[in-house]
Amino acid sequence: MEGKSDMIATWLKKHSLIYTGATRHPFILDIRDGSIDLSSFKRWLAQDYIFVRAFVPFVASILLKAWKESDDSSDMDLILSGMAALNDEIAWFKSEASKWGVALHSVVPHKANLDYCRFLESLMSPDIEYTVAITAFWAIEAVYQESFAHCLEDGSRTPEELKETCQRWGNTGFGQYCRSLRNIANRHLEKASDHMLSKAEVILIRVLEHEVEFWNMSRGEI
C-alpha cells in the first residue's frame, strides 16, 4: 500500500491515460511538429483569453481559502505570485491577439469553454475545501506547463512565431511554480480524510476532462 505523502504521483499513475490525453493532445502535437493550422491557434488564443479572465477570480477564491485554512503563510505568497503572473498574462493575450488580428471583445465563448468556466465557478464556492481547490489549481497549471514544455523539447519543430506562446507556460520558472503548487497540494492531501481525498481525486479527473475538451474545441472538433 502506497503512503499518502505523494498522492498526486499516485493519482497521475492511476489516471495516466487521461493525463496523457490532456498533456499530449493532438493540438499540442500539431504545434510541436509544426503542422498546426493557424486558424486553430487563433481560436485557442481567443477562447483562452476568456478562460483566463474567469481563472483570475478562481485563483482569488483560493487565495481567500489559503488565508483562512492554511497552516503555512508561504502558500499565500505563492498564490499571490500566481495572481500577479495572470495580470501580465492578460496583457500578453491582448498584445498577442492584436498581433494575430484577433478581436478579443467580439469573441463568443464556445460550449467547452463555458462548461469549463462554470466548473471553475462551482469550485469558488466556500463549500469547496482548500485542499480540493488547490489540487484543481495545480492540475490546471500543470497541464499547460507539461503541454507547452513538450513543444520546446529537443527535436520539436514548433514554428518560430509560436515559440513565445510555448515559453509562456513551458519555461523552467513556470515549471518550478507548478512543482511548488504540487508540494502544497500534497502536503494538504497527506492530512486529509479519505472522504476529502476522494473528492479531490474526482475534481482532478474533471479538470483533465475539461482540458481535453478545451483542446478539442481549439482544434475545431466541436
Ligand SMILES: Cc1ncc(CNC=O)c(N)n1
Ligand atoms: C484552458 C486553460 N488551462 C490552463 C491554463 C493555464 N493557466 C493560466 O494561464 C490556461 N491558460 N488555459
